Amino acid sequence: MPHTQQALSGYSYIAGQWQQGSSERFYGFSPVQNEPLSQAYYDISLDLVDAACERAAQTFVIYRQTSTQVRSEFLNAIADEIEALGEQLLEVTHQETNLPMARLQGERGRTINQLRAFADALAQNLAPLHISREDLADPARQPLPKPHTKLKYLPLGPVAVFGASNFPYAFSTLGGDTAAALAAGCPVVMKSHRAHPGTSELMTRAIDKAIQRCDMPAGVFSMLQGVNYDISHRLVAAPQIKAVGFTGSMGVAKALMATIQTRAEPIPFYGELGSINPQVILPEALHSKPELAEQLCASMLMGNGQFCTSPGLWLVPATGCDAFMDKVIESINTAPSDTLLTPGIVRSFAHAIESLTECKATTLVAQGARQRDFHANAHVFSCDAKAFLQTSLLHEEVFGPCALIVHYTDSVQLMAVINALEGQLTASVHGADEQNDEHQALLEALSYKVGRLIFEQMPTGVEVCPSMNHGGPFPSSTDVRSTSVGLEAMRRFMRPLCVQK
Amino acid sequence: MPHTQQALSGYSYIAGQWQQGSSERFYGFSPVQNEPLSQAYYDISLDLVDAACERAAQTFVIYRQTSTQVRSEFLNAIADEIEALGEQLLEVTHQETNLPMARLQGERGRTINQLRAFADALAQNLAPLHISREDLADPARQPLPKPHTKLKYLPLGPVAVFGASNFPYAFSTLGGDTAAALAAGCPVVMKSHRAHPGTSELMTRAIDKAIQRCDMPAGVFSMLQGVNYDISHRLVAAPQIKAVGFTGSMGVAKALMATIQTRAEPIPFYGELGSINPQVILPEALHSKPELAEQLCASMLMGNGQFCTSPGLWLVPATGCDAFMDKVIESINTAPSDTLLTPGIVRSFAHAIESLTECKATTLVAQGARQRDFHANAHVFSCDAKAFLQTSLLHEEVFGPCALIVHYTDSVQLMAVINALEGQLTASVHGADEQNDEHQALLEALSYKVGRLIFEQMPTGVEVCPSMNHGGPFPSSTDVRSTSVGLEAMRRFMRPLCVQK
Incomplete structure (x- = not known):
């Protein structure tokens, strides 16, 4: 009743x-x-x-x-x-x-x-x-x-x-x-x-x-x-x-x-x-996980990008990623726009998108249509690893439906990007082989940047269980x-x- | 070799x-x-x-x-x-x-x-x-x-x-x-x-x-x-x-x-x-522990009073404590003086003793002889619970061989004193009966003031063991x-x- x-x-x-x-x-x-x-x-x-x-x-x-x-x-x-x-x-x-x-x-x-x-x-x-x-x-x-x-x-x-x-x-x-x-x-x-x-x-x-x-x-x-x-x-x-x-x-x-x-x-x-929740996509994942691009877009769009664990930074190999990028464009182009929680958040999102659009280091990969003027529409930008390492703007969280793809050329560059990250609530790794020494070193470095290290899964969704940790190195938490x-x-x-x- | x-x-x-x-x-x-x-x-x-x-x-x-x-x-x-x-x-x-x-x-x-x-x-x-x-x-x-x-x-x-x-x-x-x-x-x-x-x-x-x-x-x-x-x-x-x-x-x-x-x-x-490590002496202890006064004096004099767990505050029943007080006087009067760790600590000690001597609320119970002018000699002062509650000076740690006896008339006054305490590393209770509701309430209140609650023992000496806690509510620790x-x-x-x- x-x-x-x-x-x-x-x-x-x-x-x-x-x-x-x-x-x-x-x-x-x-x-x-x-x-x-x-x-x-x-x-x-x-x-x-x-x-x-x-x-x-x-x-x-x-x-x-x-x-x-x-x-x-x-x-x-x-x-x-x-x-x-x-x-x-x-x-x-x-x-x-x-x-x-x-x-x-x-x-x-x-x-x-x-x-x-x-x-x-x-x-x-x-x-x-x-x-x-x-x-x-x-x-x-x-x-x-x-x-x-x-x-x-x-x-x-x-x-x-x-x-x-x-x-x-x-x-x-x-x-x-x-x-x-x-x-x-x-x-x-x-x-x-x-x-x-x-x-x-x-x-x-x-x-x-x-x-x-x-x-x-x-x-x-x-x-x-x-x-x-x-x-x-x-x-x-x-x-x-x-x-x-x-x-x-x-x-x-x-x-x-x-x-x-x-x-x-x-x-x-x-x-x-908050946190940009890096997604480390190893070359292997581009082959073994054809669904990855769509999964990442769906995870990023959950709650119109307003999850604290929204994947905002995707580290993607510079070569062999064409199919991945095509699927990102397809998913984002067709994503419906929606409003955000408050007018202040809508304004902040618009401002962040403007900064990323004007930033010389970035390219707009895809954007969804904006159906109402107070809506936030999905955006994915990209840049290369060198630009990411040199541009502090690109390390900042954009609260709303936005992700940045950072293309890396090899594992040395990937490690440099990981070492340059600020503290994060989570990071995910896709395509890692724990028997591989190079991957092991990446995972070790990444674990010191995050409160939760995720294998092969999306960061959105925080399981309520005794072994969960939700928090992370500053500035993701204090x-x-x-x-x-x-x-x-x-x-x-x-x-x-x-x-x- | x-x-x-x-x-x-x-x-x-x-x-x-x-x-x-x-x-x-x-x-x-x-x-x-x-x-x-x-x-x-x-x-x-x-x-x-x-x-x-x-x-x-x-x-x-x-x-x-x-x-x-x-x-x-x-x-x-x-x-x-x-x-x-x-x-x-x-x-x-x-x-x-x-x-x-x-x-x-x-x-x-x-x-x-x-x-x-x-x-x-x-x-x-x-x-x-x-x-x-x-x-x-x-x-x-x-x-x-x-x-x-x-x-x-x-x-x-x-x-x-x-x-x-x-x-x-x-x-x-x-x-x-x-x-x-x-x-x-x-x-x-x-x-x-x-x-x-x-x-x-x-x-x-x-x-x-x-x-x-x-x-x-x-x-x-x-x-x-x-x-x-x-x-x-x-x-x-x-x-x-x-x-x-x-x-x-x-x-x-x-x-x-x-x-x-x-x-x-x-x-x-x-x-x-640091901390003044209150010693709660219940009426029972005055009868059952005739050695208590000497133990407290010895504990307070360890390292010439320079232990962080030195017992600096003794809560003693106002009545029935004559034998206890006599033994304190005997122990302190015959305590040898000694220097402290640094000239700065010697000066601070002398200043604190001067303040306690000049304080109208306190009485000097006993002091040892000062054998050299740069020595610190043992002092024990006393006051009543009302004065303690009204005088912030009496709540401060004196680093060196000094203790303050606070005489309480009944368990209501004792509880008021406990509730007025700042955070402490330790407190000891002497003569408590855990089946007694009044004692239980005192112990419960005291446990929220300290990092270690000690039964029938001196606070000096911190056992190095897995279940030890050394720390406590502010200002004893940050x-x-x-x-x-x-x-x-x-x-x-x-x-x-x-x-x-």
């Missing part, structure tokens, strides 16, 4: 209370209509940001003492309540993001599975939730007795989470960072992304129901609406906040880091900032030591305690 | 070469004579700081590919070569630090054991060196096949290590951070502490021999001598450096962090900054997520990589 669809309020949610916060209004945006939506939302006041953080700190003392069983039930209840939001959630998000319904259904399923995966880990008391190391006492040891020591993990404290525009479920209100923090025992103060405020409100309704159903303390979750940058800065400066999870642009990340650096107490900042996906993500929000007896 | 004692050069060691670096001289200091030593040392030049970092980066590409077996042999060889330094090492360090020979022998043994413990972990390929998580493929899964994923760990890259004055072996040239970094696969650029430059030179000779014996690439280790602050700042700003290990004061740590924050790439800064002691210390210098097939 579907739930009654309740109108949106436009309010923030501060420790169990829906609050307007201020009279400053803002509106969602319909990318497909290219115009603002009618529902008004309200900037939360800075006083209520403080209140949310203070309630989170008070609640931490209670929430950190809940058993893993209780937290497991809570996460499962959140998952249930997301399911119970039904079609209204998908409709509101589709309107706010223009992401296809099938994609949104998939992402919702993944977000629910993620919550349930943490719930299962809690129920089974898996690492790092249990005692991970223990050394027995030896009272007879000389010259001093050896104590009994156990290493366990404690939650860090209240966590600030910033939602991403491109994954309105999986990396937003009740996405990976929120799930990991709640699983670890940390209350969450969530800053909603302005690109999907209605989605955030609905997701917050779901967790509100779960909080009530499980009799959780109200301060365990707050959600802040607003477009005033001061809200975000106030949040990360709050002394109660002990870690920040963020997915977004380098510009916003740098601004938040500057504020975090003014704090008396240093705290971890987990920023996931803290290469941790992952935002998978069970290890809990470690972001925990720290060791040795108990000695 | 003892090695021939070779004269000290005063030089730095840059990737296998001993280098004077500049004509700027400085001298070690004999705390016991209260005068400079005759051996001259030379400030390394900033160009050679750059060269050390560049060589470390070049070497990383080779060293990261060494097998765990090869690195195990290397760490064992370093341990052997420290042993082979024989008496000369102990004599030079004793002259530079005034630490007793027995203490230095113990610390040397511990430093050697630490290297061998990492060597054993490497030989056995223990976590986090091996594949820690793996998920099998499911090609038939719907709607998408499930890939095969493995989570492994890679070394971060070249690490800068700053030696501490108070542990010239265990937290200096070849101490915990260096051992952990080399074990993880990271080259080290070491900034020697000016308080023991001769010790650093001898230790560097030991690793130089091990590098040659094991045919390691020369850039795997460099050691920089100098008193010019620019050297340290140049080191942590170098783009080749991927993590910093530091043990020292808050002032220096803040200055280094400010430089690190100007880098294009954020890197981890692992600063261990990164509560990691430890500087124990096998988990390797994680400081590693990061995850997911390999997907």
Whole structure:
């Protein structure tokens, strides 16, 4: 039985209370209509940001003492309540993001599975939730007795989470960072992304129901609406906040880091900032994988190029690639155009395409037709390896449907390109033979540039499983030591305690 | 057969070469004579700081590919070569630090054991060196096949290590951070502490021999001598450096962090900054542990109060403590005075004692005689819990032989004191009954203030074992997520990589 669809309020949610916060209004945006939506939302006041953080700190003392069983039930209840939001959630998000319904259904399923995966880990008391190391006492040891020591993990404290525009479920209100923090025992103060405020409100309704159903303390979750940058800065400066999870642009990340650096107490900042996800195509793959060009184009066009793991850089042999290039042209020429998540992203994409078009080092390989003037149409450019090595513009991420093909002449040049790469979330290698010493050296070098090294597969699609790593060397993320996906993500929000007896 | 004692050069060691670096001289200091030593040392030049970092980066590409077996042999060889330094090492360090020979022998043994413990972990390929998580493929899964994923760990890259004055072996040239970094696969650029430059030179000779014996690439280790602050700042700003290990004061740590924050790439800064290591003495302990006062005084006086885990704050019941207080007075009154590690530390100690003496909230409980004017003599002060809660001065660490007794009237007041504590490396609890709900609540609160929670034992002495944690909430350390002691210390210098097939 579907739930009654309740109108949106436009309010923030501060420790169990829906609050307007201020009279400053803002509106969602319909990318497909290219115009603002009618529902008004309200900037939360800075006083209520403080209140949310203070309630989170008070609640931490209670929430950190809940058993893993209780937290497991809570996460499962959140998952249930997301399911119970039904079609209204998908409709509101589709309107706010223009992401296809099938994609949104998939992402919702993944977000629910993620919550349930943490719930299962809690129920089974898996690492790092249990005692991970223990050394027995030896009272007879000389010259001093050896104590009994156990290493366990404690939650860090209240966590600030910033939602991403491109994954309105999986990396937003009740996405990976929120799930990991709640699983670890940390209350969450969530800053909603302005690109999907209605989605955030609905997701917050779901967790509100779960909080009530499980009799959780109200301060365990707050959600802040607003477009005033001061809200975000106030949040990360709050002394109660002990870690920040963020997915977004380098510009916003740098601004938040500057504020975090003014704090008396240093705290971890987990920023996931994007990546061009190099695709290393070895000569062998041009023969053995005739479907590769189409696969790469399809992967790059997923979500109209707005995946953080979108393949933006393809390293292709300069010779023997004619059939590959023909198939790229065919796929891209016929690709339909579509809008992007926000008008700002549309503008940035247009600007990046202009720069690449004007760049003397690049050639336009193919482009799709642009069906509306606020659409982004697919582009593939190419250049040679020397130009890539000399031109910093060509190393930058273009957020949207765009890829750059870099043609290399031999494995020495390919290695030079790999060594010149910045840090990446992922890279894929196509046609590698691990028995081949040259390939082995390329793989070794590439592994130090990425958080995930993929063989023969597309980078889009991040499996939610215990051995996943989503993160990578800077600038793909600000803290290469941790992952935002998978069970290890809990470690972001925990720290060791040795108990000695 | 003892090695021939070779004269000290005063030089730095840059990737296998001993280098004077500049004509700027400085001298070690004999705390016991209260005068400079005759051996001259030379400030390394900033160009050679750059060269050390560049060589470390070049070497990383080779060293990261060494097998765990090869690195195990290397760490064992370093341990052997420290042993082979024989008496000369102990004599030079004793002259530079005034630490007793027995203490230095113990610390040397511990430093050697630490290297061998990492060597054993490497030989056995223990976590986090091996594949820690793996998920099998499911090609038939719907709607998408499930890939095969493995989570492994890679070394971060070249690490800068700053030696501490108070542990010239265990937290200096070849101490915990260096051992952990080399074990993880990271080259080290070491900034020697000016308080023991001769010790650093001898230790560097030991690793130089091990590098040659094991045919390691020369850039795997460099050691920089100098008193010019620019050297340290140049080191942590170098783009080749991927993590910093530091043990020292808050002032220096803040200055280094400010430089690190100007880098294009954020890197981890692992600063261990000290702690007052609260001792919670429950009423029961006053009866059941008549030896407690003497134990606490002895622990506080170890190394003349210059242990990072020195018990500086004793929470003692206001009533029933007469016998305890009498024994404190007896122990402290008869404690011999001694000098501290450096003239700067002597001055800071004198200043802190003056502030505590002038503070209206405190009473001087006992002091030892000061035998020389450059000595630090033991002091114990007391105050009541209300004064402690109101006076920030009383929360600060006094580096040297000093403790503050805070008298509490009941468990409510004790809890208030615990909640007001800043982050600590350790705390001990004496007389706790874990079946007692009140005690349980105190222990729970205390565990969130510390990196190690100790039952019925003194905080001094950090066991080197897999389940140890040495670190704690800020300001005791700058990164509560990691430890500087124990096998988990390797994680400081590693990061995850997911390999997907």
